[in-house]
Amino acid sequence: MASNRRAFLTATAVGALAAAPATAPTTATAAVGPHPHPTTAPAALAELLDGNRRYATDHSRHPDESRRLRRQLAAAQHPFAVIVGCIDSRVPPELVFDQGLGDLLCIRTAGEVLDEAVLASIQYGVEELRIPLVLVLGHERCGAVAATLAHLETGAPVPGHLALLVDEISPAARRTRALPGDWAEHTMRAHTAWVRDAIRADPAFTSAHVVAARFDLDTGLVSLLP
Numbered sequence: 001m002a003s004n005r006r007a008f009l010t011a012t013a014v015g016a017l018a019a020a021p022a023t024a025p026t027t028a029t030a031a032v033g034p035h036p037h038p039t040t041a042p043a044a045l046a047e048l049l050d051g052n053r054r055y056a057t058d059h060s061r062h063p064d065e066s067r068r069l070r071r072q073l074a075a076a077q078h079p080f081a082v083i084v085g086c087i088d089s090r091v092p093p094e095l096v097f098d099q100g101l102g103d104l105l106c107i108r109t110a111g112e113v114l115d116e117a118v119l120a121s122i123q124y125g126v127e128e129l130r131i132p133l134v135l136v137l138g139h140e141r142c143g144a145v146a147a148t149l150a151h152l153e154t155g156a157p158v159p160g161h162l163a164l165l166v167d168e169i170s171p172a173a174r175r176t177r178a179l180p181g182d183w184a185e186h187t188m189r190a191h192t193a194w195v196r197d198a199i200r201a202d203p204a205f206t207s208a209h210v211v212a213a214r215f216d217l218d219t220g221l222v223s224l225l226p
C-alpha cells in the first residue's frame with residue numbers, strides 16, 4: 001500500500017487536484033462569509049467542540065447555509081478541519097459539530113477505515129487547503145465494528161467488499177478481546193486511536209495536528225480519546 005501511495009501522491013498529482021489553491025492564513029481567523037474560520041489547530045478544535053456542545057444541547061445555530069455564502073464559496077473553499085469519520089447516518093459531521101457549507105472537509109468510510117483514497121483525500125486537505133486539524137471520529141454501536149466482531153466470533157465468511165472493513169478493524173478487536181466490559185466499545189476506541197496514530201506517523205501529514213474522538217449516540221457529545 002505504501003508504494004502505491006507514494007506513486008499516486010506525487011506533487012504533480014496533488015497539485016492538479018487543487019482547482020482553487022488556498023492562500024496561507026496570516027491572521028487568527030480567515031474571513032469566509034459570516035462565520036470566521038479558525039486557522040490554528042487549537043482554535044479549530046475549540047470551534048468543533050463548541051459546535052458539538054451546541055448540537056448536544058439543542059442549541060445548534062446551523063451556520064453557513066445561506067445563498068449568499070454559497071455564492072462566495074463558489075470561487076474557493078477554506079475549510080478549517082478534516083473529519084475522518086464513519087458513514088453512519090446518525091453521525092453527520094456538519095450536524096454533529098454545528099457547521100455548514102465550506103467549514104469541514106469530511107471523509108467518511110464505514111468504520112472510518114483508511115485506504116489510499118482516504119489518505120489521498122486527507123493529504124489534499126492538509127497540503128493543498130492547508131487545513132491545520134485532522135479529527136478522527138469513531139462512535140458507539142458502530143455497525144462496521146459489530147460486523148467485525150461477529151466475523152471473529154463465528155468465523156463466518158465476510159461477503160464481498162466488506163472484507164476490507166473486517167481486515168482493518170480486526171487488529172483492534174483482537175487486541176481488546178480479553179478486556180473486561182464492552183468489547184465493541186473497546187474495539188471502537190482502539191481502532192479510532194490506531195487510525196489517528198497511523199495518520200500522525202505518516203510523513204505526508206506532519207503539518208497537521210491529528211486527534212481522535214468518540215461520538216456518543218445517546219448524548220450527542222463528542223469526547224477526545226487519549
Ligand SMILES: [Zn+2]
Pocket residue numbers: 086087088110111112139141142143144145
Ligand atoms: Zn460506524
